[in-house]
Amino acid sequence: MGKIVRALSADGSVLCSAINSTDIVSRIRQIHDTSATASAAAGRLITAASLMGAMMKNATDRLTVRINGGGAVGTITAVSDDMGNVKCSIDNPHADLPPNDKGKLDVAGIVGTDGYLAVIRDMGLKEPYSGQIPIISGEIAMDITQYYAVSEQIPTVCALGVLVDKDLSIKCAGGYIIQLVPPINESAIDYIEENIKDMQSVTEMLEKGLSPSDIALMGLKGLDGQILDEWEAGYYCGCSRERTERVLAALGKKELLKLAEEQPETELTCHFCDKKYRFTSEELIQIASNCTGGAQ
């Protein structure tokens, strides 16, 4: 399980959330068989999604972060619930690139920089809230910062990191988000700027053995930060046979009967957890018989 910690400055004007997402990103590697660079890209996005999801208020709220910059990995989609439990899908998890000129995994290269980052918040209202910005770096953390600045007008610092071992296992992964809570306390900004200058990269801090609590409090140094809450979050996919049947039903009667005729068995694979659901022709015909109206 990953661990999320949230800390608040004494005056309540700055919130810092930090996560150790090593286990979550390891699940990405297992489920999607990602290359080193794809692990880093999807790992950073899911880490951000988990922290952002954990800031939502209601148990039924869902947050989706999607990035596509025209790079070889294609679209990466990460979905979080209000507790930061996350799942992700990746178009081309095997895509890989040589290291960039700094000798690091080339996340910006594999994501691409010609595209968008979108955030969709489903809060059970008629229309989900969505915001979209053009990608500015492709390294993801800076794009998340930009998203908050442009789309939500919330000054934010975001840092994300995934360290992949030689055998492609995930050595460590995590991140933090520091956010100013309105009304903005201008003097807090100076402290935060100093703090982030002093902080090492997320993976360096995790490798040194720092916990998410240590990291969250470092982000609030000088502001008398206190731990607000902490809990475990994991990779979680809520798919089921029942839900898959509803996806099939949405295809409509005609399409289902065509599938039933074409092949004795139809298999659907969940893009988020790779679980396979098989339906015989008889079962498809049964689902088709329950289809009422809608798509033909």
Ligand SMILES: [Zn+2]
């Ligand atoms: Zn699933």
